[in-house]
Amino acid sequence: MKPNRTPLASILTLALAAAIRIANFKFEPATLEIAAGDTVTWSNSDDEIHAVVSDDGGFRSGVIEGDTQFAHTFDKPGTYAYRCALHPQMSGTIVVR
Amino acid sequence: MFETDRRDFLRCMAWAGAGVVWTLSGGVPSSRALAQAVLKPGDFHFVQISDTHIGFNKEANPDALATARVAIARINALPMRPELVLHTGDLTHSQKPGEFDTASGLLQELSTGAVFTVPGEHDVFEDDGREYLARFGKGSAGNGWRSFDSHGVHFVGLVNVLSFKSGGVGALGAEQLAWLEKDLAGYSASAPIVVFTHIPLWAVYPDWGWVTSDGQEALSYLRRFGSVTVLNGHIHQVLQKVEGHVTFHTAYSTAYPQPAPGVGSGPGPLKVPAEELRAHLGVREVSFRASDGALALTDSKLG
DSSP, rough: OOOOOHHHHHHHHHHHHHHHEEEETTESSSEEEEEEEEEEEEEEEEESOOOEEOOOOOOOOOOOBTTTTTEOOOOOOOOEEEEEEOOHHHHHEEEEE | BBSSSSHHHHHHHHTTTOEEEEEEEETEEEEOOOOOOOOOOTSSEEEEOOOOBBBSSSSSSSSSHHHHHHHHHHHOOSOOOEEEEEOSSSOSSOOTTTHHHHHHHHHHOOOSEEEEEOOOHHHTTTTTTTTHHHHHHOOOBTBBBBBEEETEEEEEEEOOOOOTTOTTTTOOOHHHHHHHHHHTTTTTSSSOOEOOSSOOOOBBBBBGTSSTTHHHHHHHHTTTOOOEEEEEEEESSOOEEETTTEEEEEOOSSSSOOOTTTTTSSSOOOOGGGGGGGGGGGEEEEEEETOOOOOEEEEEOOO
């Protein structure tokens, strides 16, 4: 049974659920589960710049820093591994149901 | 350094400031006071500058362009003009419009015979190196690797931020390794070799990406040579290592320092009090002594 939420709360919940925060050279959360059609937004709180690129070449951001975020909509179910284009030790996964 | 007369010598001293002179004798570096490291004017010397990060303007250094200019002024004030300058990468910071123009202009201000660069990951992450190669790739092969000879020294510039294997950054790749093996084959073991590339070729701290995954393969081609000097950037601090006849030296940045390996959460800009910033930045002079091929490295802080 769906909880009784206002539309604004629903939007905020979706926005929070599909947000990845880059901090201290890590993607948080490292693995994110979403539904097909959802949009994931990356933001960065480090002083260093970051950028994301998917292992299969499906998506690629520019610089992510300060107010500049990156958003990508995942239409097809699957598991999408990605990494930071500048720091290959940073990696994450999006699981699309 | 060298001495032609006392005035020039004093200028050398002023330039090096608290600089340390590393000399190599039989492959083992030892530091000596600058006053003892006297080379003749005919000797060959060149400069390494690294990690200028043009475009960076965060708290760790609100004006990376200004400190890059300080570094260039220092180089241009050398009593004897360096034969060439090597930039070991991260010329620019974020591939934003204008950064490459500014970096290019800066390098043209250098008073030297030639400038050779290798890219850092900051120079190529957004477009797989297209702009970097268009501006700095002339005379290079593949993704920007190259070699040349000067004064009997064989220089090899490698690119370890653009491999096409998964991950890309921190690898040389099979094509470049094959090129390197072939490039070195024609040189006798007594030829001094200088390798310059952005990311350290040895495993400084893999957790932070301070390693080249196939670096050992490259080193296997270099081991037969009697004098190999590897100059790297990327980690914004000076570290050295000796392995047989191969010595490795990472370099200061001219933009901002980074923490020592493993100290803190990651290899980001390290904030220091503003008045101390220049003491964490620097440039390097490398001299070959013609008479016996002895090598001296002088790391000089900007303040």
